[in-house]
Amino acid sequence: MKKFVRPLVAGALSAAVLPFVSGTAVADDVPPPIVEEYDYPGADAIYAQYHIRLLKGDGHILFTDCGATGPLVKVWSRIAERSYFCFRVTGESGFLTMDVPDVFAITGDTHELKATVVIKGTATPTDVIKNTYTPVGEGVDPQNGFTPLVELRSGRS
Secondary structure, three states: OHHHHHHHHHHHHHHHHHHHHOHHHHHHHOOOOOOOOOEOOOHHHHHHHHOOEEEEEOOOEEEEOOOOOOOOEEEEEOOOOOOEEEEEEOOOOEEEEEEEOOEEEEEOOOOOEEEEEEEOOEEEEEEEOOOOEEEOHHHOOHHHOOOOEEEEEEOOO
């Protein structure tokens, strides 16, 4: 009786496993690999409303409502009905790449920040002083012209 049961069980298992071993069944059922690309969530909606492009980040510098409580980073720009946009830094270090046109100053929060603006085609990093209004680009020298903000970094990131 053992000889009869073993081949039946082995045959049943082979038939059940066989579709998952064949190349087509496995290839069709395997999800694509998960790769973090750091794209900013909701960037299209933010662009549609505020005309600033948030590109990539690690999730530690977030676009937020300027009426939010707590320490906020304010980016002063000439592009909108209001004169500044706000960001919240949520970790010891973080980064966010963006394209915010016509930036002339940044008000820091309680974090060490470095802002990179493009002055006449050259990426220029600037230290943003904690809790202080810091002129950048055109705000430092009107001859710099309109300067886009392309990156914010906090801490050691």
